[in-house]
Amino acid sequence: MYIKIEDYCAATGVSTATAGRRLSDVPFRIPTRGRGRKHFPLAAAVMTLKAKEADAVPELVQHARDLCRGDPYVEARALPIAESFVDWCEGGMRDRARAAMNGFVVAVSNSRICTPTIVRNLEPLKALFVLHPDVTRWILVGGNPPDVDNLAPSFAVANNAPALDEYHLNLEHAA
Structure with missing residues (x-):
């Protein structure tokens, strides 16, 4: 958004x-x-x-507008923003952010796309998941929670390769 x-x-x-x-x-x-x-x-x-x-x-x-018009892809360059956003959240927002990330892990784990390449990237993917428009909206203002069970698998597939590249690049820079 x-x-x-x-x-x-x-x-x-x-x-x-x-x-x-x-x-x-x-x-x-x-x-x-x-x-x-x-x-x-x-x-x-x-x-x-x-x-x-x-x-x-x-x-x-x-x-706020969804510039991607429903596409689940979030640019991997946004990973630092996602991590900072989760750290910035307080109170109910933090609880909703954690619930979204935990729900993401559970939904991906229970789906057919739970493969080693997806599992290897769960950390950066669950961080990026907070930037999905429905999830961001829910974290910030509450209301009805997004349907994480349906959103998470497609989000994981759409964002897996870029997230892997960005995550490992950041690790190399940190080392």
Whole structure:
């Protein structure tokens, strides 16, 4: 899920300059037919909010768009954002994030796609799973939980190879 800087300003009440400063280090996308507007990952944008702006989260979620139009693929480059997002979550959000990641592992384990190549990548895949639009929305605002049993297997297949490459590349850099 992605938001535009205008949506961030409207939800938080900050100026475009302040929003631009806060989001300057956040990777962005410029979608086709996006008219050159930057779209920032919602999970990264909410982490830039000040404590007094916490009530802006539901409005940000309401304005967020799924640029992939239902495709379960999440760019492997977003792995650091996903990990930071889970660490940033508190209270009910943290509980929902953990429930989503645990549900992901259980759903993949119980599915036919549970193969050694998928199992080897469960850690980065379950971290990326929090960036699936339905999961991110649920983590941030609650409501009805996503159907993890149906989402997880297709998500694991769509994201397995890129997640493996990115995860092992990060491990090599750390060593």
